[in-house]
Amino acid sequence: MRIISGTTDFMIEEGTAVAIGKFDGLHLGHRKLLREILRQKEDGMKATVFTFDPSPEVFFGMNPARELSTREEKRELFREIGIDILVEFPFNKETAAISPEDFIVDILCRRMNAKFVAAGTDLSFGAMGKGNFALLSSLGRHMGFDACKIDKIERNGKVISSTLIRSLVEEGNMEEAAACLGAPYKITGKIVHGRALGRRIGIPTLNQTPPVDKLLPPFGVYYSEVKTEGKLFKGITNIGIKPTVTNDNQITVETSLYKFSGDLYGETAEVSLLTFRRPEMRFSGVAELKKTMEKDIRAGEIYHGLSEIH
Helix, strand or coil: EEEECCCCCCCCCCEEEEEEECCCCCCCHHHHHHHHHHHHHHHHHHEEEEEEEEEHHCCCCCCCCEEEECCCHHHHHHHHHHHCEEEECCCCHHHHHHHHHHHHHHHHHHCCCEEEEECCCCEEHHHHCCCCCCCCHHHCCCCCCCCEECCCCECEECCCCHHHHHHHHHCCCCCHEEEEEEHCEEEEECEEECCCHHCCCCCCCEEEECCCCCCCCCEEEEEEEEEEEEEEEEEEEECCCCCCCCCCCCCCEEEEEEECCCCCCCCEEEEEEEEEEEEEECCHHHHHHHHHHHHEEEEHHHCCCCCCHH
């Protein structure tokens, strides 16, 4: 996948099928939109995603900076589904002032060589967000590209959106978040050295420091799956500040893999949070912490179908 990032000075020579959006979380609605541009590859177009970096909402302070998907996570998802070109267009005072007409003529047509453009019904672009799908479609007929409007997807009477999924994650409702995303909610990061307490008490863990711009669910323990080095492992994950053994308020993601031994330090791990088990707790000491962790692991093995219920 070709990535164009941090510049407004670029030209794409190939004809493109463009999807416009924020793509935070890459939920079912986003996937529906992206399927439309992927279909155009059959006609020789390059499947291209156009997104602003940062998003207008973040730039103007309308949304918190913590997002469902970090830049690296979005890039990996786009690679996986077959996107050819990703444009992360800088959003700043200058680019925010581009008129809707100039956005279509100069960016979509001249720079991106768009032949097909897909966007959601709530599309807005250009200065003050005054550009909409009606303008895109109208100008498209004059500029030589087809505009495709993608309707929203609903679940249980609610429109699937990044805002809805953000609220689900903040509640710890990982099952419903996964249903809206089309995949479990993930935290991706390198495995780093921790305090080695888990190893000393016989329960080694994979330690990650979550990206500062990543939205985290409530602190606590989650049944999980971990993908690393092309392999999938089942485990149980604690997200929080480890109040029993530290007082530095450093947020960590620690995962215990069932019956695993090996050295994964320095590798990138993708932790999928499946189900919330319990909130993070402060224990009287390491002994009580170990006893509770052992209970969590036994419950996790039952959850994952790796152990009988006794």
